[in-house]
Amino acid sequence: MAGATFGILGPVQVRAADGREIALKGKEHALLTMLLLNVNAPVSRDRLIAALWETAPPSAVSNLQTHVARIRKALGSDVRLFTRGSGYLLEADENDVDLLVFDREVRRARADARRGDLVAAARGFQGALALWRGRPAEGVQVHDWMRERVAELEERLAETRLDAAEARLGAGSPAEVIGDLRSFVAEQPLRERAWHLLMLAYVRAGQRHRALESYERARTHLVAERGAEPGLDLRRLHAVTLADERSAAEPGPRTTVCQLPPDHADFVGRRDEVAAVTRNLLSAHGTSAGTAVPVSAISGQGGVGKTTLAVRVAHQLRHEFPDGQLYIDLRGCERHPLDAAEALGRFLRALGLDSSRLPADLDQRVELYRESLADRRYLMVLDNAADEAQVRPLIPGTRGCAVLITSRQRLAMLPATRRIDLDVMPVADAVELLGNIIGAEKVVDTPSEARTLVRLCGELPLAVRIAGAKLAARPHWDLGHLITRLSDTRGRLGQLSHGSREVRASIAIGYQSLPSQAQRMFRRLGLLEAPDFAIWAGAALLDTSEPEAEQLMEQLADVRLLEVAGHGPGGQVRFRFHDLIRAYARERAEADETDGARSAALERAFSGWLDLARRAHRRLCGGDYRIVHGDGIVWRLDAKAAERVVADPLAWIEAEAAGVVESVRQCAALGFDELCWDLATSTMDLFQTRSFHNEWRTTHETALRRARVSGDLRGQAAMLHGLARLCFALDDRTGCGPALEEALELFDKAGDRHGHALALVNQAELHRLQGRDADALACYEQAGEGLARAGDRSMEITVMRGIGRIHFRMGRLEQAGTFVRRAVRMADEVGDVRSREFTRIVLGEIVLAQGDPAAAEGHFSQALAVLGALGFPSGVGYAALGLAEVRLARQDVADAERLLEQPLAIYRDIGDKVGQARVLFTQAEVWRRQRRLEEAAELLEEVVALCAAIQAPSRQGLALRLLGDVHRDAGDLPAAVAAWRRALPFLEATSAPEAGKVAALIEQHTA
The missing domain is CATH 1.25.40.10 (Tetratricopeptide repeat domain)
Structure with a gap:
């Protein structure tokens, strides 16, 4: 981050590269805090707005852009603050933010502890703890989701304090940690681990009576707050202390049943999930939740670590369920899941019943099973469950037992169930897991490559483990070598296999269990490059109805072959693929679908995007104005459903911007020439309104290249015209002229009079901005006939506004007002709200020059409110500048200076x-x-x-x-x-x- 450093572990601190402290205030301070709490992860605009305002004003989007721009201005080149989709990302290196430094030092210390170097571990933990200056984001009023993040950081602090105490204790310094641990239990008296360490420190320091006193204090707190006795570890340490033992030796052989698979020694992260599952399962021994048996159900896609998490929790809770821990793989993702009766038979045999006594009837087995577990304390781990019907017979009947389930399905119909939806790992945890496999020093030495590698693995734990195993088995490979192999998306799944483990097989299990129509939907969705997609896209790919498409896509989501990405315009659920699952879907499509079927499916989907883009453009501009179109659309959505989706056209383009870009690229690659350029031109005004300049450029340059290859004159002309308009938006007058000249020539050759008129209007605008008023007026007049023939009233508004501006500059205020007022009326008739309010600002400038600041303020204020609600940043900046100029005309200089902050921030943000x-x-x-x-x-x-x-x-x-x-x-x-x-x-x-x-x-x- 070019030398700037940030502190979030206490009051927020910002220091420039030269050591200066940079002070941000108000909403900029709060906004930076939110971004720092989520450093290196994008934060959505909606979350930021909800946190900054209790009731968001209509101009919240533009205000947020203003605050972002002010942060960028205050920090200059010292900050990497990027727009990501409809949110923002603060990017930082490990040394730039104290939180990232803390995480790195804790990872290193834990690696030292695993190697047995407790002195180095203790030193590392203490260095990490020294970074804390108070509560995270201290002094900033935090929103609910920020509060959750702060609580998570404080939980990490608490665990690190205990890790440090344990390392120092193991290094032979019991007397030195007693004070720290006494402070800790005073702050958090319900943490049994802290009491255990304090008792152990007293024992090893020769203060047995203090250890016994600590146990009684711990027991008092736990019984009073939880209604439960201390856990087995504390009770065991208490017993050996009473017997004057000097250490907490492990107990002798147990006679209880334990069927758990081995725990993973390299388990990392998942702190919140472990805590949530643990709390729920321990309620089996409390009194607050009635008599229901607590059930925790961990769901998630294949390879995400459900079983690993369940086994880790089960091992940690062994002493809380002293009668035993039963485990079974229910094979829920296979074509023939394990029958509930067979599962019960295995459990009953493990509980000591002779096979000859087992009834054949399922209900009788359930009765015998629950009778055997009554008044006992067992933990049942039901791994890889198919559905609720399979696991319901395996739930004990009496409290004292608890059930831990893993499944790719969300088991929503089980009673008393705490559901945990497991996502892929955070990058930092995935890097730590990789380091545990290949050696922490390798990821510490090359942190950027380690992050790249785990991202190529999609942060999927199974994929990271396989990648780590390959590197460990091939010590002559460095991380860069494997990164190169994984960078080929088509060969990535083949690379992610080692020995008997492969990511492809994990995904295939879910796919093979699907009915044929759901498999077809999965394959065809995998053909799309769009990062996420709505239900209508699935309907287009299968040429079916939206209700059927929704049912199939929900079915894919149920088995975790799709992820829900949120809700888009019209209330439609949006879905996305995990990268590796998308790669598998594409493999299956290429293997199981013909070239013709794949091509037809994609052409329908891209036609759907085009149909919606045209509808959104018409809603924004009041009609099919300002652009030229191709001759046809292959596939259309249901009209009512489509209009509902684009009811808010700018919300639609925000949701679909990335999908449009990828669709244009795919159209170009597949030779859908007209679809390609028509989709680009149909989204141009939508992109302009939202200042999505990169998307605008990418779609037009891609489509132009394709049109040149295919010799499509109209397509070339339309794209050159669009690129000329982009040059206007980016103030590139040098590039604008040549693009317009070529567009005019090509429209003329293609015989497209409307397109020719559109290019003439923009050439007139260029002449006007260059001060060549006579040339501008000539172009405006020449364009009129083509616009009138095409019925393009929106561009007629542009013509009238441009002529009015020329009169304004020449000092002919009455004539200027006549043309601009006519343009406002026409925009109102057409329903082109954006043009109407933009033109109203020009009218405000004219009446201000005529000496009527009150009327000017009315025009600017109305435009500001409407364009702010529309989310049109350049229009908001233009109107806000007008209000500042009104204040200046009234000699209110201080208020004028204050009002100038917003437009300057907006214009800098959008370039x-x-x-x-x-x-x-x-x-x-x-x-x-x-x-x-x-x-x-x-x-x-x-x-x-x-x-x-x-x-x-x-x-x-x-x-x-x-x-x-x-x-x-x-x-x-x-x-x-x-x-x-x-x-x-x-x-x-x-x-x-x-x-x-x-x-x-x-x-x-x-x-």
Whole structure:
């Protein structure tokens, strides 16, 4: 992070590379805190807005962009704060954030402890603990989900304190840790591990009576708060202490049943899940939950570590269930799961019943099983369950026992069940697991490669274990070698196999258990490159109804071959693949589907995206205006359902932006030429409104390349026109002209008069911005016939607004107002809300110039509210700038300066240099009136350079004119005259009224 460091383990601290402390206040401080609490993980915009405002204002999206931009400005190049989808990601290296340093040091210390180097471990834990300066994010009011994160960090702190005490105790320093442990149990008196360590420290320090006193205090707290006696470990240590033993020796051989598989020595992470399952299972011995047998059900996709987690918890709780632990693999993912009667037979035999006594009837076996378990304390681990019907007979009838289930299904119909949905591992935990397998020093030495490797494994524990096993078996391989092999997505599953274990087989188990239609849905969804998709996409792929598609996709989600990604526009559930499962789905599609079937399925899906994109565009722009289309769509959604999905067109493009980009790429690769460019052009205005410039560029450049290869003249022209508009949005006047010229030529060759007129309007806009008003008016007039023939009223609005702006610049305010008011009325008739409010801002500028700030404020305020609710950042910035200029006209200079913060932040965030130049120009005028003349002059030189870079001669001339005024106010007439003389050529070419005024000033001060 270029030298900046951040502290979150206490009050938030930000230090620049030079050691300066950077102070952020208010919502910027809170926003940075939220991002630091989730460093290196994206945080959704909705979460951030919910945390920043109890009741989000209509302008919350643009306000959030403002706060992000202010953080970027305050930290400059010292921060890597990126937009990710509809959220933000704060990216940091391990040494840049105290939380990341803490995690790294704890991992190293635990690795030392596993190797038996307790002195080094104790030193490492103490170094990690020294990073804590108080509560995480201390002093910041936290939202509910932030509070959960803070609680998680505090839990990690508590576990690390106990790890440190245990290491120091094992290193032979019992007397030194007693004080720390006494403080700990005073703070958290219900942690049995802390009491156990304190008793052990007293025993080893020769203070047996203190150990016995500690046991009584622990027992008092536990009975009072939990209604339960201390666990077996504490009771056993108490017993040996009474017998004057000097250490807590392990007990002798047990006679109870234990069928548990071995625990994984390299188990890492899953702290919250372990704690949740443990709490629930221990309630079997409490009194607060009635008489129901507690059941914990861990669900998740194959290879995610369900069994590993269940076995770890079961081993940790062995002493809480002293009568025994029964385990069985129910083979739920196989074609023939284990019969419940057979499972009961195995359990009954393990409980000591002779096979000859076992009844054949299922109900009789259930009765015998529950009778055998009555008033006893057993833990049953039911691994790999198929469904509720399979496990229901295996649940004991009386409290005292507990049940731990794993399944790919969510077992929603079991009573008294605590369900844990297990996701893939966090990257840091997956890296630690890899280090446990191949050696911690290898991941410590190459942390970036280790993170890349686990990401290629999809953070799936099984895949990480297999990758680690391959590296351990081939010591001549380094991480980079395996990364190269895994980077080929088509061969990745083949690489993730070692010995008898492979990721492909784990996925195949779930796939093979599906009916044929669900298998077909799985295969075809795997053909899509979109990161997530709605139900309609599945319907298109199978050419079926949405209800049937939803049923099949939910079936895939039930067996964890799909993941629910959330809800999208129209309330449709959105699904996604884990990367490795997608690779398997594609393998099956290529093996089991013909080329024709795959191509037809994809063409229907991409047609669905196009159909929705067209509908969303029509809703945004009031009709099929501003763009050209191809001639057909292969597949359409049900009309009512489609209109419901795009009821909020900008919410739709937010949900589908990545899918549109990937669909355009796939269309290009598959030769769906017209689909490719039509989808790109249909989403252009949607992308522009949300300032999705990267997506806009990618789709158009991809489609242009394909259209050039296929010789599609209309497609080439449409994409060049779209790229020219993108140049406008990014203030790239150099690239705009050539693209428009070629688009005009190609539209003409293709005989597309509407497309030709669209390009002429944008050429007129370019001439206007360059101050070539006569050329602009000629282009506007020439475009009119083609627009009228096509019925493109939205572009007629652009023409009227452009002509009005030319009159405005020439000082003809009445004529300007006439054209712009007509444009507002037409936009209202058409239903083009975006154009109407954007045009209203221009009207506000005109009436402000006519000396009516009250009317101007009304126009700007209405536009700000509507465009803010619409989520149109550049429009919001434009309206907010207008309000600042109203304040300036009323001589409220301080309020004007305050109001300028928002548009400047927005324009910087979206990269709008014209907008930045306008705001900085107004800021310079504010400083001039505040007599901050030196600062104003420096700022205006910056504006002049910016306008020169983006080829905005009118703005450049106005900035130089104001620079001359500033020098004159400062008493430097030679500098003033020099600035005015620099301004005059620009103004003579672009603004006759201003040119006359400046010429008069030069004459006045040189006479």
